[in-house]
Structures are given as structure tokens and as C-alpha cells.
Amino acid sequence: MRAMLIVNPHATSTTPSGRDLIGHALSSTLSVRLEHTQYRGHAAELAAEATAQGFPLIIVHGGDGTVNEVVNGILGAPQEGLLRSLPVGAVPTLAVIPGGSANVFARSLGIEAEPLDAVNQLIDLVRRRQHRRIGLAHCDGRWFLFNAGVGLDAHVVKAVEKGRARGKTASPGRYIRSTIRTFMRERKLEPALTVTVPSGQTFSDVYFAFISNASPWTYIDERPVVTNPGVDYNSGLGIFAMQSARWIATLRVARQIVFAKDGPRHKKLVRVDDVPTVTVSASRPTGLQVDGDYIGMRQTVTFHAVSDMIDVMAPPE
Structure with missing residues (x-):
């Protein structure tokens, strides 16, 4: 072949x-x-x-x-x-x-x-x-494989990419440190995002939103980080969006995505699994990343799931 x-x-x-x-x-x-x-x-x-x-x-x-x-x-x-x-x-x-x-x-x-x-x-x-x-899945004229994000994670990716351009290694530790610094800076701002799902339900006052096409969302060394356990490559999209930037709420959810077996839950967390589309709009230009690549600043992005798109060499599911 x-x-x-x-x-x-x-x-x-x-x-x-x-x-x-x-x-x-x-x-x-x-x-x-x-x-x-x-x-x-x-x-x-x-x-x-x-x-x-x-x-x-x-x-x-x-x-x-x-x-x-x-x-x-x-x-x-x-x-x-x-x-x-x-x-x-x-x-x-x-x-x-x-x-x-x-x-x-x-x-x-x-x-x-x-x-x-x-x-x-x-x-x-x-x-x-x-x-x-x-x-x-796709958004903004580009296919993505496993996740995309508006806000926090996009800004973290941007910071890490700048570090790589200066010769710094994109290690898990660097991502964690960049996440903490970015979160401390952005928690002082007013929440800019609104998330809308096909049912017409709208979630406002969102600080950041992760969109998943698969699970886990990422890994920390060998440990999977799971935001939407009900999502896989055969389902629709998962939404993980925080409506709080308070330390207690954030740390509780952060612990759950690393250790909880049934996924994170919190009254200030918007978590929806298996939707065909989701739109994230922002009151000010906000960063967008797909599959760990920073794309740029956007104010409205619609994400779509598309089934049965490509064959991959992989073990049985």
C-alpha cells in the first residue's frame, strides 16, 4: 500500500x-x-x-x-x-x-x-x-478533532505558543502555570460570553467555554482531564462553560475534571453533552483555539458536529 x-x-x-x-x-x-x-x-x-x-x-x-x-x-x-x-x-x-x-x-x-x-x-x-x-467538528471554516475553546484556554494556548517561539518547551507544567496566570488576570474582568444551544436555551455571564468532540478533553501527563464524559467521536458536541470565576467554585470543578468518574457538576457550571451545534457569542473580542492551536480573536463562533467523516487507523473502540 x-x-x-x-x-x-x-x-x-x-x-x-x-x-x-x-x-x-x-x-x-x-x-x-x-x-x-x-x-x-x-x-x-x-x-x-x-x-x-x-x-x-x-x-x-x-x-x-x-x-x-x-x-x-x-x-x-x-x-x-x-x-x-x-x-x-x-x-x-x-x-x-x-x-x-x-x-x-x-x-x-x-x-x-x-x-x-x-x-x-x-x-x-x-x-x-x-x-x-x-x-x-468544525467552526470558523476549520475542522477540529477533539476540542475547541473560547476564552481562557485559547488565551493560555496563545501564551504557550509565544513561549515556544522563544525556545521554551510546551510542557504540562508550563500549561498549568500559564493557566493559573491567565485565570488570575481574567477573573477580574466581567464575563463576556453567552452560550446558545439548539433548543434555544441561552446561558449568559459565562467566563470561558470549552467545546468537545471527544473525551477526554486533554491530559496532564498520564491523567485524562474529562469535562464531558458523555461525548465521543460518534456523538454530538459537549459544552463545558463556567459562570463563576470564584476560587472555591473553580477549584472544586477543576478537581472534578481530573478525579471525578461521573464528570463535573456545579450550579455555576453549564455542562451539556451530545448537541449538534452550539454558538458562543462575546461582548468583546475573545480568543478562539481549536485542537490546541490559537486561531485569533472572535466575537461569534458556531460549532458543528458532523458524523462519519474520516477513517482512522486505530484499535477497536
């Missing part, structure tokens, strides 16, 4: 020797064309090229941002308001070899965390022709 291997050489946990081993191992089973990304957006261009040339498999070695680019390159821009599956035709199957700092998408699918272990797992999946069909 032909496969294009798209590698982000600047991803957190990729190394030249590791990339060589991965390419050599994959070549024992697949006819591999290796491509390295050279700039932001290049992975999407390479994925679009591979799709146009009829590659049946695209393998990504990089972090969640690189995987997001590849999916957008494969599928092209989503149609606004799209709520159902499209006839996708000869769309390549997607495979992921983790290479970033969090690797949320790969881990949520049961992909091995160590790159070489993931390669061996992938070879076995290819030989057994084992894959899964999953749903995606």
Missing part, C-alpha cells in the same frame, strides 16, 4: 534518529513517501496533494496541530451549517504516530504513546486492515 508520511521536524518529541527509525520500520510494510513540513500550513498542503494523487493512507508524525492541518488538507474547508455526513469518495485513511507534547487525539484513539511502539501498532493495524470511522 502507498502511504505519505508527513513529519513535523519541529514537533516537541521528534528527533532525527527517531524519524529515521520510523521511516525504516514503515518501509517494511508500506511504500512510503516521506515529506517534512517546512512552515505552518504546509502539512495541509501536503495532505491535499496526497489526496489528489490518490494515496490511500496518510501517516502523520507530529503533534495535534499537525494532525489538525492534515485533516483540513484532506477534507478541505467545511460548509457552514453542515450537520450530516458528506459523500467523501476516495478520501485517504488517517494514521497518527505521536510526536507532540500532549498528543490528545492519538491517545484518545488508543494509539501507543511512544513513537516506535505506535509504529509497530500501526503496522499490525495495517496488516489486519483495522480502522475506525469517526465524526469531526
Whole structure:
């Protein structure tokens, strides 16, 4: 089988020797064309090229941002308001070899965390022709895989990306410290967000909103952080939105998303699982992130879930 291997050489946990081993191992089973990304957006261009040339498999070695680019390159821009599956035709199957700092998408699918272990797992999946069909979500003209956010987490991602540009590692500790600093700054502001669901129900005075297409929302080292346990790649979207910035309420909910088995609950928490769309509007420009990539400032964003969009090489659900 032909496969294009798209590698982000600047991803957190990729190394030249590791990339060589991965390419050599994959070549024992697949006819591999290796491509390295050279700039932001290049992975999407390479994925679009591979799709146009009829590659049946695209393998990504990089972090969640690189995987997001590849999916957008494969599928092209989503149609606004799209709520159902499209006839996708000869769309390549997607495979992921983790290479970033969090690797949320790969881990949520049961992909091995160590790159070489993931390669061996992938070879076995290819030989057994084992894959899964999953749903995606989109907003602001861009597909996303597992989560998006308006407010706090977007501003944290922006801060961490600035640190990476200065050579600082995007470690879990750095994300936690940035989250605390950002929260302390933003809790002094008036809540700017309003969340609206298809039933017409509206939740105002929201400080930040997380939108999930899968669970967990992210990981802290090996521990999953679960905001919406009723959401997966076969369901609609999950909403997690806080209407309080008080320390006691925030710390209680923060503890629940890390330790509670049945998900977080609080009178100041808006938590809705399995909705087809959700709109978040803001009284002032507020940050938007998708799959851990900062997109920019927005005032109104509508998120859509779309079922059965792409095949991924992964163990059984």
C-alpha cells in the first residue's frame, strides 16, 4: 500500500534518529513517501496533494496541530451549517504516530504513546486492515478533532505558543502555570460570553467555554482531564462553560475534571453533552483555539458536529 508520511521536524518529541527509525520500520510494510513540513500550513498542503494523487493512507508524525492541518488538507474547508455526513469518495485513511507534547487525539484513539511502539501498532493495524470511522467538528471554516475553546484556554494556548517561539518547551507544567496566570488576570474582568444551544436555551455571564468532540478533553501527563464524559467521536458536541470565576467554585470543578468518574457538576457550571451545534457569542473580542492551536480573536463562533467523516487507523473502540 502507498502511504505519505508527513513529519513535523519541529514537533516537541521528534528527533532525527527517531524519524529515521520510523521511516525504516514503515518501509517494511508500506511504500512510503516521506515529506517534512517546512512552515505552518504546509502539512495541509501536503495532505491535499496526497489526496489528489490518490494515496490511500496518510501517516502523520507530529503533534495535534499537525494532525489538525492534515485533516483540513484532506477534507478541505467545511460548509457552514453542515450537520450530516458528506459523500467523501476516495478520501485517504488517517494514521497518527505521536510526536507532540500532549498528543490528545492519538491517545484518545488508543494509539501507543511512544513513537516506535505506535509504529509497530500501526503496522499490525495495517496488516489486519483495522480502522475506525469517526465524526469531526468544525467552526470558523476549520475542522477540529477533539476540542475547541473560547476564552481562557485559547488565551493560555496563545501564551504557550509565544513561549515556544522563544525556545521554551510546551510542557504540562508550563500549561498549568500559564493557566493559573491567565485565570488570575481574567477573573477580574466581567464575563463576556453567552452560550446558545439548539433548543434555544441561552446561558449568559459565562467566563470561558470549552467545546468537545471527544473525551477526554486533554491530559496532564498520564491523567485524562474529562469535562464531558458523555461525548465521543460518534456523538454530538459537549459544552463545558463556567459562570463563576470564584476560587472555591473553580477549584472544586477543576478537581472534578481530573478525579471525578461521573464528570463535573456545579450550579455555576453549564455542562451539556451530545448537541449538534452550539454558538458562543462575546461582548468583546475573545480568543478562539481549536485542537490546541490559537486561531485569533472572535466575537461569534458556531460549532458543528458532523458524523462519519474520516477513517482512522486505530484499535477497536
